[in-house]
Amino acid sequence: MALRVKALESLLVEKGLVDPAALDAIVDHFEHKVGPRNGAKVVARAWSDPAYRERLREDATAAIAELGFSGAQGEHMVAVENGPxxxxxxxxxxxxxxxxxxxxLPPVWYKSSPYRSRAVIDPRGVLAEFGTELPADTEIRVWDSTAEVRYLVIPERPSGTDELGEAELAALVTRDGMIGTARL
Ligand SMILES: [Co+2]
Incomplete structure (x- = not known):
C-alpha cells in the first residue's frame, strides 16, 4: 500500500498535478494541527470547568466549536463520559x-475489520488486548459512529491532578483515551 501511494504521488507530481510542498502541508495539518491535541483541550476544559462540561453534555458540537474545532467529520458530535x-x-x-x-485521522487499527466487528461482539476482550483491563462490574458502552454522529470519549480525570492547569491536564490526555481503548 505504501509503495502504491508513493507511486501515485510520484506520478501526480511528475504530471504537475500536485505540489509536493502542498502534500506535506496537508499531512502536517492533519498530523500536528488537527491531531488529538485538539480533543485533549476539550477534555481538559471539561475537567476544569463544570459549566463547560454541562454545555458539552447538552450540545457537544457547539461546545467543541467554542474552542475553535469544527468542520468536516465533526458536524454532529456527542461527548460520552467515563465515570465510576x-x-x-x-x-x-x-x-x-x-x-x-x-x-x-483515524489510526490503522480503527479501520481494520477485526476491530470494527469485535469491538461490538467482545468489547471487554478487545480492551484487554489494548492492555485495558476493566473491573468485572464496569459497564462498557459501545458507540457506533456513523456519517451522522461522531463520538468523543471524555476519560476520567486522573487522581492527584487537582493542582494542574488546563495545559498540563491536556498533556495527560491520549488519543486512545478519547476513543476509549485506553484509560488514562
Ligand atoms: Co463509518
Whole structure:
C-alpha cells in the first residue's frame, strides 16, 4: 500500500498535478494541527470547568466549536463520559467514521475489520488486548459512529491532578483515551 501511494504521488507530481510542498502541508495539518491535541483541550476544559462540561453534555458540537474545532467529520458530535463503573468505547462498524476536528485521522487499527466487528461482539476482550483491563462490574458502552454522529470519549480525570492547569491536564490526555481503548 505504501509503495502504491508513493507511486501515485510520484506520478501526480511528475504530471504537475500536485505540489509536493502542498502534500506535506496537508499531512502536517492533519498530523500536528488537527491531531488529538485538539480533543485533549476539550477534555481538559471539561475537567476544569463544570459549566463547560454541562454545555458539552447538552450540545457537544457547539461546545467543541467554542474552542475553535469544527468542520468536516465533526458536524454532529456527542461527548460520552467515563465515570465510576462506566467505560465508553467508540467504533465505526461500517467503515471508519471518526471525529476529525478533534482527533485528526483515524489510526490503522480503527479501520481494520477485526476491530470494527469485535469491538461490538467482545468489547471487554478487545480492551484487554489494548492492555485495558476493566473491573468485572464496569459497564462498557459501545458507540457506533456513523456519517451522522461522531463520538468523543471524555476519560476520567486522573487522581492527584487537582493542582494542574488546563495545559498540563491536556498533556495527560491520549488519543486512545478519547476513543476509549485506553484509560488514562
Ligand atoms: Co463509518
Amino acid at each position: 463503573g462506566v467505560h465508553n468505547l467508540v467504533v465505526c462498524t461500517l467503515c471508519s467514521c471518526y471525529p476529525w476536528p478533534v482527533l485528526g
